[in-house]
Amino acid sequence: MYYSEDLIAEVRSRSDIVDVIGSYISLTKKGANYVGVCPFHNDHKPSFSVSRAKQIYKCFACGEAGNVITFVMNYDNVTFPEAVRTLADRAGIKLPEIEVSDEEKKRAGKKLRLLEVNKEAATYFYRCLRSSRGEKGMEYFRKRELTDETMQKFGLGYAGVNGREVTEYLRSKGFSDDEIKESGLASSSEKYGLSSQFWNRVMFPIMDANHRVIGFGGRVMGTGEPKYLNSPETLIFDKRKNLYGFVFARNSRAGNFILCEGYMDVIAMHQAGFSQAVASLGTAFTEDQARLLARYTEKVYLAYDSDGPGVKAALRAIEILKNVGLSGRVIDMRPAKDPDEFIKTYGTGEFQKRIENAENSFYFLIRTIYDATDKSDPEQMTRFYKSIAEKLCVSFPEPLERENYLQGICAKYGIDAANMRAMVAGFAANGVGIENYTKPKPTVQKSAEEEPEKAAQAMLLTWLTDEPELLPLIKKYISVTDFTDEVYRKVAERVFEDLEENNFSAAAIVDLFEEDEQKEVAGLFQARLPETENGEERMKALSDIIIKVRENSYNYFTEHYGNDITKLQESIRLKKELEALKKKGI
DSSP, rough: OOOOOOHHHHHHHSSSHHHHHTSSSSSEETEEEEOOOOETTTOOOEEEEEETTTEEHHHHOOOEEHHOOOOHHHHTTTTTTHHHHHHHHHHHHHOOOOOOOOOHHHHHHHHHHHHHHHHHHHHHHHHHTTTEEEEEHHHHHHHOOOOOHHHHHHHEEEEEETTHHHHHHHHTTTTTTHHHTTTTTTETTTEEEEEOSOOOOOEEEEETSOOOEEEEEEEEEOOOOSSEEEEEOOOOOOTOOOBBBBHHHTOSOOOOOOOESSSSHHHHHHHHHOEEEEESSSSSSOHHHHHHHHOOOOOOEEEOOOSHHHHHHHHHHHHHHHHTOOEEEEEOTSSOOOOOOOOHOHHHHEEEEEHHHEEEHHHHHHHHHHTTTTTHHHHHHHHHHHHHHHHHHHHHOHHHHHHHHHHHHHHTTTOHHHHHHHHHHHHHHTTHHHHHHSSSSOOOOOOOOGOOOHHHHEEEEEHHHHOOGGHHHHTTTOOGGOOOOOHHHHHHHHHHHHHHHHOHHHHHHHTSSSSSHHHHHHHHTTTOOOOOOHHHHHHHHHHHHHHHHHHHHHHHHHHHTTOGGHHHHHHHHHHHHHHHHHHEEE
């Protein structure tokens, strides 16, 4: 969906960032800006700064930054068009109808209808549970010690004793047989006609980040099979990209997520106060789900069942989390089978202790191998030692990190560290783990705080946009080409141009970049500047920053073009200017 730049600019201009963010979190005025506790990571200090003048925000602890649109996108976990619509509704702006193809209109209309089907079905199941027909389901939930408040929060329900009850209800609400089937709630047969697969089951509505019901999970009452049944993939339900409970967990202030196996585990944990719990949707944990979690945290705890299948699932999940850059730690459920049983038996306090003492994922991996080893069999113990050595090679290409883990594992299992080092060296000599040494590491964009060269460029842009009247002075010494990072150079080019035309808007510049660059761009307008007490010190600080930017520019130029004879003259000129600038200042 596309909105014009003029329309987006109007929505942005009529959505004051302080008012909007202030409706989500508490803000306090401090100097020229407003500060609060960052909603994007677990924190208790007011590290989150909002600038009314520039209409941007930045957290100086976790680095999150952006404008009013990116805030709504990140906080509500919605797309750019959805964030624009949210802000337009808030500002009372009527958005025009978007020109779309007939096929796109048909598809969008169908999605809305399927959401309506699911909404009505959820209402039916909810009411059924609370009627005389739902006594069996209510008895099950009461036995699981769920409160009325919890059942209401998760919209729990019950599907009647046959699969035609819900289909007849949906027909009475005006939905066609095709719509009911396309929602994944029913199918047709000669024997039963239009009938739902959900009957004699307690029902778990599955919601997306906008609280819309996109599918269902159902647990059979009694001994029928399958025990758990989930909606099939539909136009609105992709089980690989959604997580049960995420609609609530994403607003948790815990700073982490707890990944469970089942719906009841999630519900029980939320009821016990662990509102960061989520679960995959009837399938194995996926990279899409891991990436969803990665947007909110770097820390994920695994609360899988303590039995064999649960251990295997945890090992798979650890690898998936690692692939997207997340740290996975394993909560030890023993002697309980799952989180629900643990909390009921030992209480929330003990479970919190288990979270705090959650096992490092590598230690968990080695423990699973050790538990499966016959300690009285020398051959099996030798294989265990070899497994450790091999996994140290594969998992830790950095020598210091590998040595730290080697020492820790050896101490834990009473292994001679010198012998283990020799075994590791033997595996390494045979090429084990060599792909970890030679495979290029994923490129991680470092922030301005992590690179002094970038820091100076960011401070200069922040200073310039704080005091636009400095543009003529700065342009005497700095040009757009002095910004050596591509993103920074694009920002500088637009800043210089907009300030010249007296048309600068930091928030508008943020929107010009792709979503994965917007945080960095917004941060360029909120860099920490040197604290100075008087005008002379301030000009000295500005001069130092300009010199750093020019020095970096010269170094970059000579590094990239030093062997090009045609660039030699330009290099000499740059060096003379830099030496003069260092000598005289600005």
